[in-house]
Every structure is written in C-alpha cells, then in structure tokens.
Amino acid sequence: MAKKYKNKRPHKVRKQILLGFFSVILVVIVFFCVKYLPITISLYKDATKKVNSISYNTFHGNQTTYLYDSNNNIINNLYGSRNSLYLTYSNIPQAVKNAFVSIEDKDFFKHGALSIKANLRVLYSIIKNNGKITQGGSTITQQLARNVFLNFDKTYKRKIEEIFIAIKLDQKYTKEQILEFYINNINFANNTYGIEAASRRYFNKSCNKLDLSEICFLAAIPNDPTYYDPIKNANATLKRRDLILSSMKQNNYITNDQYNNAINYKIVLNPEKYTGNVWVESYALDNAAKVLMKLKGFQFKNTFDTEQDRTNYYNDYSNVYNGCINDIRKDGYKIYTSIDMNKQQLLQSSVDNGLLDFTDQNNGIYALQGSAVSIDNNTGCVIAIVGGRTSPQKDYLNRAFQSFRQPGSSFKPLAVYTPAFQKGYTDTTIINDHYIEGGPHNDGDVYMGDIDIRKAVQMSLNSVAYQVFNDITPDYGLSFVKSMDFSKIAKSDYIPAAALGGLTYGVTSTEMASGYSTLARNGEFIDPTCIRSIIDSQGKTIYENKMEKRRIYTADASYLMTDILKGTLENTWGTAYNVRLDGITSAAKTGTTNEQKDGWLCGYSAYYTTVVWVGYDMPKHVDNLYGGTYPGTIWHNYMQQVHTGLQDKDFNTP
Incomplete structure (x- = not known):
C-alpha cells in the first residue's frame, strides 16, 4: 500500500498544479472579457479593416516624405530611393533571416501569428498594471503589425490590436512573405529602414557582401534604434551583436568555428557617401517627430524625482519617438522648414x-x-x-x-x-x-x-x-x-x-x-x-x-x-x-x-x-x-x- 501511495502522490500533485494553472487562466480570461470585451470587438473590426485594405505593395513604402526650405523649395525627399533597396525573400541572405529569427522569434516558423505563452504573460502584466505594457512578448508577425500599422504606445489597446492584425496578416500571407516584409521595414536608426539600406549606409556595400559578424551587428540595431545606434553607441551595438551570435550558435544556425570567427571579427564602419544635407535633414526629422509626439499627447519632461524615473521616461520617449519617425517614413508628409539654404551654406x-x-x-x-x-x-x-x-x-x-x-x-x-x-x-x-x-x-x-x-x-x-x-x-x-x-x-x-x-x-x-x-x-x-x-x-x-x-x-x-x-x-x-x-x-x-x-x-x-x-x-x-x-x-x-x-x-x- 505504501508503494502505491508513493506512486500516486506525484501524479495527484501534478494534476492539482495543472488544475490550478487552468483555473488561473480561466479567471484571467473571464476578467479580461468582462472588462475589455467592448473595446476588443472594436479593435478587432479595425484590425480586419486595416489588413483587408493592404496588398503586397503596401510593404514597399511607396509614399515619400519631402522636406522644403524657407522658400518652399525641396531640400530632399527623405525616403525616395527606398523602393530600389527592397529585397525579395530569395534575395535576402540566409544569414540575415537566421539572425533575426534566432534573436527575435526562434519558433517563428513553428507557431502561428502569436506565441501563446508569451502573450498570456503580457496579458497578465497588462491587467496587473492597469492597462500598461511593462514587458515584451511580440513575435515577428506582431512586430511587423506594430511597425507598419500602429504606433509604439505601451497600452493594452495597442497590444490587443497588434495581436488581431498579426493574426490577420498570418492568414493573408506566408511565413516567408511576413519575414520579407519585416526585414525590409524595420528601423535601423539614422533614418534607415530595411537591411539593404542599412548595409549601404553603415558599410557602403550590399548586404549580400556582408560578413556574418557585420550582419549580426546590423541585426542588433532594430531592437532599440536609439540605444543601438552604431554611430553614437557602437559599443552597445557590439554587445548585442555578440548576444545574437550566441543565440545563433545555440539554435544551430552557425558552428562553433563560425561563432568564434564572427566574435573576433573587427567591425569597421564605412558609411556611404552622401550628397544631401545631413544636418538639416536629421534636425528637421527630429523636430517633426516631436511635433507628432505632441499631437499624440506625449507629455515632455525635463524634471525627474529619481534616476529610475528618468530611465522610465526615456524608455517611453524612445518608443514613442521611434514610432513617430516610422510614421514620417511611411505616411508621405510634406515638411516645410525655416532653413535658409544660402545661410546654411x-x-x-x-x-x-x-x-x-x-x-x-x-x-x-x-x-x-x-x-x-x-x-x-x-x-x-x-x-x-x-x-x-x-x-x-x-x-x-x-x-x-x-x-x-x-x-x-x-x-x-x-x-x-x-x-x-x-x-x-x-x-x-x-x-x-x-x-x-x-x-x-x-x-x-x-x-x-x-x-x-x-x-x-x-x-x-x-x-x-x-x-x-x-x-x-x-x-x-x-x-x-x-x-x-x-x-x-x-x-x-x-x-x-x-x-x-x-x-x-x-x-x-x-x-x-x-x-x-x-x-x-x-x-x-x-x-x-x-x-x-x-x-x-x-x-x-x-x-x-x-x-x-x-x-x-x-x-x-x-x-x-x-x-x-x-x-x-x-x-x-x-x-x-x-x-x-x-x-x-x-x-x-x-x-x-x-x-x-x-x-x-x-x-x-x-x-x-x-x-x-x-x-x-x-x-x-x-x-x-x-x-x-x-x-x-x-x-x-x-x-x-x-x-x-x-x-x-x-x-x-x-
């Protein structure tokens, strides 16, 4: 009898744990439905409308933003050459695909639009923190939904709509197409979007000429384009490059020898030559992004009670700022400036x-x-x-x-x-x-x-x-x-x-x-x-x-x-x-x-x-x-x- 009792007890404990787990999930779902169902229905309809309105060409970013001087003459178009830098799936180096899947969503080709485990964790966090997102959990499909259709606000509404858009995108496009859209639309800092544009901007060569280490260096940037800006924070970019290489090794995308060679590879930036006015463009884009932030209701601050408050503020600032930069990139604005190009010269x-x-x-x-x-x-x-x-x-x-x-x-x-x-x-x-x-x-x-x-x-x-x-x-x-x-x-x-x-x-x-x-x-x-x-x-x-x-x-x-x-x-x-x-x-x-x-x-x-x-x-x-x-x-x-x-x-x- 004692032996049988010992064999049954672990089984009974596991059963109780599972029962408790599903009870918690049930409570969370019931709470969610009662509190958020009306807005959820509205967000679902909006997500459906957005995805139904797009086509393959949507992800090529066809709309161009123009910058004008004080005399209303065009200084430059900010993204006019971007279409020529778009790479189809077959033309994206396999190492680029592997790097992003490995670090951003290692089960991308196995799950659907969502990672259920990660999103339940985020859902619980949203409820616990009164509707504010305090942690990640987005798949590549969700990130694509956010980058193309939404802003970077950390609210439950944005997260729910992100989930619905991701599901709709997954139903409409193949995994290969979604990864293609993602790699061509993510922000690589300094007004650069897509892997080919980033490769030319920072290394002055096509991405199919990049070393594995250079690929992972670029793949580090989109996680936080402000913090991992390779021009201003190259050391931080290098640290994340190392993390990506480690992830690729753990996920069997590269061998130990490839990992060691890439870790020891010296990154030397070789920025492309440029004929526009980078000072005017970067300053105008920064100013325009802050205008959009104000229009979205962002509250600017320069006084903080603690260093943690400062850190939290700048994290929020970076998210909203990058979202507004993304809006300018894809929405085709005309930005009229006070810059006098004669005085500029x-x-x-x-x-x-x-x-x-x-x-x-x-x-x-x-x-x-x-x-x-x-x-x-x-x-x-x-x-x-x-x-x-x-x-x-x-x-x-x-x-x-x-x-x-x-x-x-x-x-x-x-x-x-x-x-x-x-x-x-x-x-x-x-x-x-x-x-x-x-x-x-x-x-x-x-x-x-x-x-x-x-x-x-x-x-x-x-x-x-x-x-x-x-x-x-x-x-x-x-x-x-x-x-x-x-x-x-x-x-x-x-x-x-x-x-x-x-x-x-x-x-x-x-x-x-x-x-x-x-x-x-x-x-x-x-x-x-x-x-x-x-x-x-x-x-x-x-x-x-x-x-x-x-x-x-x-x-x-x-x-x-x-x-x-x-x-x-x-x-x-x-x-x-x-x-x-x-x-x-x-x-x-x-x-x-x-x-x-x-x-x-x-x-x-x-x-x-x-x-x-x-x-x-x-x-x-x-x-x-x-x-x-x-x-x-x-x-x-x-x-x-x-x-x-x-x-x-x-x-x-x-």
Whole structure:
C-alpha cells in the first residue's frame, strides 16, 4: 500500500498544479472579457479593416516624405530611393533571416501569428498594471503589425490590436512573405529602414557582401534604434551583436568555428557617401517627430524625482519617438522648414574654413569638430544648423542638437547674471573679486579686487560669477534655463560649480542659441525649431508653427544683460573684442572649459543669434582653444556675411 501511495502522490500533485494553472487562466480570461470585451470587438473590426485594405505593395513604402526650405523649395525627399533597396525573400541572405529569427522569434516558423505563452504573460502584466505594457512578448508577425500599422504606445489597446492584425496578416500571407516584409521595414536608426539600406549606409556595400559578424551587428540595431545606434553607441551595438551570435550558435544556425570567427571579427564602419544635407535633414526629422509626439499627447519632461524615473521616461520617449519617425517614413508628409539654404551654406563654410588647420581624421571623419546654430530672432526659428565639419565620409552625428557639452562661462548670462538682475543686482553692483577656498580660479589666477558686474562679465571673472550664483542660489538660477527647456539639467547640477557651466550632462548648441535668442527678444522665449508646417498625404495641414512666446526673463533684466554683452565685443578688455562685427551692433559671450576642451561663442544682433562650439567628440585639450579664437572666428565670418545689406539696428529698449 505504501508503494502505491508513493506512486500516486506525484501524479495527484501534478494534476492539482495543472488544475490550478487552468483555473488561473480561466479567471484571467473571464476578467479580461468582462472588462475589455467592448473595446476588443472594436479593435478587432479595425484590425480586419486595416489588413483587408493592404496588398503586397503596401510593404514597399511607396509614399515619400519631402522636406522644403524657407522658400518652399525641396531640400530632399527623405525616403525616395527606398523602393530600389527592397529585397525579395530569395534575395535576402540566409544569414540575415537566421539572425533575426534566432534573436527575435526562434519558433517563428513553428507557431502561428502569436506565441501563446508569451502573450498570456503580457496579458497578465497588462491587467496587473492597469492597462500598461511593462514587458515584451511580440513575435515577428506582431512586430511587423506594430511597425507598419500602429504606433509604439505601451497600452493594452495597442497590444490587443497588434495581436488581431498579426493574426490577420498570418492568414493573408506566408511565413516567408511576413519575414520579407519585416526585414525590409524595420528601423535601423539614422533614418534607415530595411537591411539593404542599412548595409549601404553603415558599410557602403550590399548586404549580400556582408560578413556574418557585420550582419549580426546590423541585426542588433532594430531592437532599440536609439540605444543601438552604431554611430553614437557602437559599443552597445557590439554587445548585442555578440548576444545574437550566441543565440545563433545555440539554435544551430552557425558552428562553433563560425561563432568564434564572427566574435573576433573587427567591425569597421564605412558609411556611404552622401550628397544631401545631413544636418538639416536629421534636425528637421527630429523636430517633426516631436511635433507628432505632441499631437499624440506625449507629455515632455525635463524634471525627474529619481534616476529610475528618468530611465522610465526615456524608455517611453524612445518608443514613442521611434514610432513617430516610422510614421514620417511611411505616411508621405510634406515638411516645410525655416532653413535658409544660402545661410546654411555660409554657416557650413564658416565652420569648415575656421577649422582647416586641424586635419586628423578617424575613419574619414575629422577628429576636431564644431557645431553651429543660427536663429532668426524675430521668429525664433532655426535658419541654419551645422552638426559638424564637411568630412570625406558621411558623418551622422549632428552635434548641434545631439551632443551635450560643458558650456563654460557662456552659461553665466543665462543662469547667473540675468537671473541676478531680476533679484535686484545692477551693472554697477560691486563685487570683490578674489580667490575663494574651494572655489574657481580666474584665468591666469588674476583677481581684480572690487569690481562692478559690468566689467566682471566682460572680463569673464569666474570668482564674481561664483559669488553671485551662491547668493541668488542654484535653485533660482537654474530655474530659468529649465524654463527654456534645457533638457539635461540634473539634480546634481544644483551646486555652485554650475555657475561656470560645470554640469553633469551639459547643453547643446541649439539650447544655447535659444537661450541667447531669448535675451535678444528682451526675455521672451520661443521654442527653437525649424518646422513651419506639416502637411499629411491627404493635403491636410496637421501642424502650423504659431511661434508662441513665453516670458522667461523680465525685459529690463534682459536688456541690461544685452547692454553689458555688447561691451564684450566693443571694449578692449572684452573676451570677444577681436571678433567684433564691422558696422553691426551685437552682443556676445565667450566660454572655455577646463583644460581648453570646449570653446564657445554665443552672440547675437537684433536680427540673428548664432552659437558656435568647437572641441573633440571625446573631450580633450585643444591648443589655443578659447571662445574668442576658433569659435569666435567662425562666428564672425558667418555673422558678418549674413548681415550684408542690412541696416545697423540697436536692440529694442524695454
């Protein structure tokens, strides 16, 4: 009897476990039906309608998005050549197919549209988290449904419709066709869609010429095109490449020898040559995507209680942002910008000519770099943007809005002095300039004793800025730049060192240009963008820039700051005296970081604001780099030319 009892007990336990499991599933299904059935029926009908409306050609992305300049001339079409890069199933290398199936959906050819186990897990997560998706579980078919038909919102509605569309796609097309559509439509970062376009963009060759390691390197990108961008985050891309190779080995797609060879293969990017204007296109696309995000109701933030909150926000941001980029790619928009292509060429030439002496290159891209942004002060719109030097190879990093750098003393007018003027300081307020234990040093360790703020600003005395910032408090000073949407002011920045631009992450050239343009308008901020309007494929204007103003500084404080900064150019002791403009009233502030790693010139007239940054992508010392040297020369050459024929005009008094 004892023996029989022992044999039956495990069977009974297994039966109870299975019964309990199916009971849980039943409860989940009943709960789901009661709470979500009405919306589920609606989503099913919508999914059916969408899939019934498509054909094989839908996945070729026939609609083209066009970009226009300030005179309504076409700058470029963003995806016009994409059809020629589409590969049919038989022309996609087998290693490409294997890589994606292995890492994204290893049972793709075995199951239907869905992985039941994975989707039940997601379903449970949705219910548990009040309708919000907190984990993945999408098959390749589901990912195709999301990429082509839906957005990247993490809601139960999107997930349910994704499931229905996937089921319908699986009924309509073969597995081979679905994999073909998927590989040709996924996002490979930097406005690149499909494996052939990615291969040409990053390696300048067709994908059938790629090494296994290069294939897996590219296959790493679509999982998160922002994070695995091979231009900006090559190390992260390489780590995921290794993960894909490991997965291919485990799933018997490659041998141990192939795995070892691929792991040890050195990836060398060889970007394709490019005839368009990458700076204008990348910035316009970024701006347009953010417009669509706003239209979808995305809430932008630049303040976070914890680092986890910051991480969660940027994960959500990345999902929605990539979805909007995908919408622009496939939906055929007309994007009208404020970019003046003549001024764009002038700004590019000024940057290139100003850095001619620096010839060192890394893979065809100049080592020493620069960025510059020019804004029309009347409209607040960006009229020219340069993200780097013209290089032999295409450079995809737009440093003007994608690179965050330490601003040095150029940060003082925005976070220290103009806020101080609103607190009651004046240009005649006397501060004792002296070294403070634990505080900053002045250039050359020269201290002036009692000095008025006007001259202290023009001489860029660090000790004075440090004392004023301490008095008004970092909370107060930084509140102004936060109000101008400087996106990476961190909790750790609320310290005295921020007075001199010592920030955790830094600022972009675009952010600095918008700040100084605000001073030029006597304290009224306008969101910096190059988008004038966006028209959809049906001819409907879905966005028009109203150039809305928002007061940041008082008019009196702003005008006083501008009047002082005029002296930086006009007085012999001013740090920008050598780059003053001929016949044009203007104001400016220089900035140089420790060890001359970053140089800034932020200057403006009544007409235009232009900011220039110079430095290495990986910060290091540059001989003779000060705000008034290379950045100042670039600024002077551009601003002198764009004011040709304009009458001198002083800044408006309050």
